[in-house]
Amino acid sequence: MSGVLYLIPNTLGEGDADALAAVLPAPVRAQAAALHYYIGENAKTTRAFLKKVGTDRPIQEIEIRELNVNTPAGEVEKLLAPILAGTDAGLVSEAGCPAVADPGALLVRRAHERGVKVVPLVGPSSILLALMASGLNGQSFAFHGYLPVDAAERAKRLRELEQQSRKAKQTQIFIETPYRNRALVDTLIATCAPSTLVCVAVDLTLPEETIASRSVADWKKAPAIDLHKRPAIFLLLAV
Numbered sequence: 001m002s003g004v005l006y007l008i009p010n011t012l013g014e015g016d017a018d019a020l021a022a023v024l025p026a027p028v029r030a031q032a033a034a035l036h037y038y039i040g041e042n043a044k045t046t047r048a049f050l051k052k053v054g055t056d057r058p059i060q061e062i063e064i065r066e067l068n069v070n071t072p073a074g075e076v077e078k079l080l081a082p083i084l085a086g087t088d089a090g091l092v093s094e095a096g097c098p099a100v101a102d103p104g105a106l107l108v109r110r111a112h113e114r115g116v117k118v119v120p121l122v123g124p125s126s127i128l129l130a131l132m133a134s135g136l137n138g139q140s141f142a143f144h145g146y147l148p149v150d151a152a153e154r155a156k157r158l159r160e161l162e163q164q165s166r167k168a169k170q171t172q173i174f175i176e177t178p179y180r181n182r183a184l185v186d187t188l189i190a191t192c193a194p195s196t197l198v199c200v201a202v203d204l205t206l207p208e209e210t211i212a213s214r215s216v217a218d219w220k221k222a223p224a225i226d227l228h229k230r231p232a233i234f235l236l237l238a239v
Contacts (some may be wrong), residue, residue, distance in 0.1 A: 009123020130233035134199035141171035166238035181227035
């Protein structure tokens with residue numbers, strides 16, 4: 001009989017065990033501490049996560065394998081092998097919920113195909129937290145990941161998302177590499193209609209958390225938010 005694949009959320013930023021306890025319920029931490037096989041994007045950061053969790057056995061005795069954007073698709077079966085042999089496993093992301101904007105989704109898909117039980121555990125999702133706090137449409141929304149790096153292509157894509165939002169009355173959600181945050185906000189303000197609502201949610205769940213939701217017209221008048229190398233979620237709703 002195969003083991004269980006537990007999807008274990010991580011914090012949304014660096015912090016100690018107290019920071020982890022603030023966003024992960026005690027039963028989730030207990031389950032994470034009990035597992036002896038882990039799959040993460042990076043072995044070093046996975047060990048750092050486990051150190052904060054406090055494991056039932058020494059960390060050096062816990063098997064940790066990597067699954068990231070550089071992992072060949074054929075290697076996923078090897079990651080599943082211990083689970084198929086009866087070992088429970090934990091899938092953990094670098095930040096937030098595994099398998100959401102995360103390479104772990106392929107492992108979860110393969111687990112379902114092989115009849116492995118998949119159990120998602122409760123923890124922070126920057127995408128949903130931003131949507132909750134935005135005041136935009138939470139009944140209909142779409143997440144698009146990263147927008148194009150090229151400035152012209154980025155502006156074109158934002159116009160497409162704004163049109164889609166206006167037509168479907170749908171909130172559009174996207175992210176950016178932290179060092180390009182300011183360029184994205186500048187493009188949003190320059191490209192979208194004055195009435196379009198834009199929310200920027202930065203450092204969610206962290207002490208420096210900042211969430212601002214305004215029309216494009218008001219963004220042009222308001223003081224700029226410090227976005228330098230800070231994890232952020234961006235949302236827009238054309239009204």
